[in-house]
Amino acid sequence: MNAQFKKGILELCVLVLTAKGDKYGYELVQMISEKFFIAEGTVYPLLRRLTKEGYFSTYLKESTGGPPRKYYTLTEEGRAYMESLVCEWNTFYEGVNLIVKEGLGDHAE
Amino acid sequence: MQNKFMSELKEQLQDLPKAEQQDILYDYEEHFRSGLEEGKTEEEIAVSLGQPQAIAREVKSEFRVKEAKPVPSADSVGKAILVTVALVFFNLIFIIGPFFAIAGTLLGLFASSLALLLFPFGLLFSWHQLSGAPDWLMGVFAMLTSLGAGVLMVVGSIVLTRWFYRLTIKYLQFNVMMIKGS
Numbered sequence: 001m002n003a004q005f006k007k008g009i010l011e012l013c014v015l016v017l018t019a020k021g022d023k024y025g026y027e028l029v030q031m032i033s034e035k036f037f038i039a040e041g042t043v044y045p046l047l048r049r050l051t052k053e054g055y056f057s058t059y060l061k062e063s064t065g066g067p068p069r070k071y072y073t074l075t076e077e078g079r080a081y082m083e084s085l086v087c088e089w090n091t092f093y094e095g096v097n098l099i100v101k102e103g104l105g106d107h108a109e
Numbered sequence: 110m111q112n113k114f115m116s117e118l119k120e121q122l123q124d125l126p127k128a129e130q131q132d133i134l135y136d137y138e139e140h141f142r143s144g145l146e147e148g149k150t151e152e153e154i155a156v157s158l159g160q161p162q163a164i165a166r167e168v169k170s171e172f173r174v175k176e177a178k179p180v181p182s183a184d185s186v187g188k189a190i191l192v193t194v195a196l197v198f199f200n201l202i203f204i205i206g207p208f209f210a211i212a213g214t215l216l217g218l219f220a221s222s223l224a225l226l227l228f229p230f231g232l233l234f235s236w237h238q239l240s241g242a243p244d245w246l247m248g249v250f251a252m253l254t255s256l257g258a259g260v261l262m263v264v265g266s267i268v269l270t271r272w273f274y275r276l277t278i279k280y281l282q283f284n285v286m287m288i289k290g291s
Contacts, residue, residue, distance in 0.1 A: 025136055026143035039159030044136045045167040066146070069139060
């Protein structure tokens with residue numbers, strides 16, 4: 001898959017995954033890699049960028065019997081950005097599906 | 110395996126600021142820790158993380174993107190001042206005149222539609238003079254026509270005012286954007 005394309009999708013995924021509650025990095029990585037293949041290491045630079053751009057805020061929280069974990073919270077700005085990305089994705093997804101259906105469909109002509 | 114991965118990553122991040130490096134390395138340490146807690150081997154974790162080189166490349170490209178973002182420098186502040194001054198002059202010379210002309214026209218439109226709406230009532234008050242006249246029906250028609258025209262003009266003026274308002278807002282936003290330089 002095209003790298004730039006995948007980057008955009010990853011961005012959408014981490015934003016959506018934090019929509020209902022704060023998550024720590026490892027958790028986010030696992031939730032995504034359960035669904036499709038990614039080089040897991042690339043998620044962290046992405047999280048850093050989104051944090052720098054103000055879409056996430058982070059805090060450290062103790063984990064059970066270990067050093068603290070870094071949690072990511074979706075900011076107000078991040079939520080608005082996520083919503084616009086989801087909207088874009090839906091249009092894109094529907095469009096591609098339609099093209100695939102029309103291209104491969106066996107409707108008699 | 111973890112050590113190998115971390116030291117390779119650290120080496121690749123050499124030219125970033127120290128604090129930045131530590132921050133990034135911390136994320137991956139945490140990742141290893143969480144993976145180990147889940148019963149994965151260091152080997153497995155390192156493999157699914159991917160090449161340290163690729164990660165470093167990613168980090169650096171994000172870092173550069175961030176750096177390239179406009180930080181207000183003396184130069185950009187100077188530019189903003191210049192743009193502001195230019196905009197003020199441009200607005201004074203070319204925009205203010207037409208703006209008031211249009212605003213005046215709109216006001217005139219409202220005034221004349223008000224007159225059209227009030228005219229029938231005036232006519233009503235002088236009805237005792239009119240009712241005797243042979244062409245009193247003309248008077249009634251004049252009243253209805255004036256009332257109708259007045260209502261139409263009010264609606265029209267409101268629509269025009271709304272357009273004008275929107276245009277003004279857009280133009281003001283454009284001004285702000287020019288000054289911010291985005």
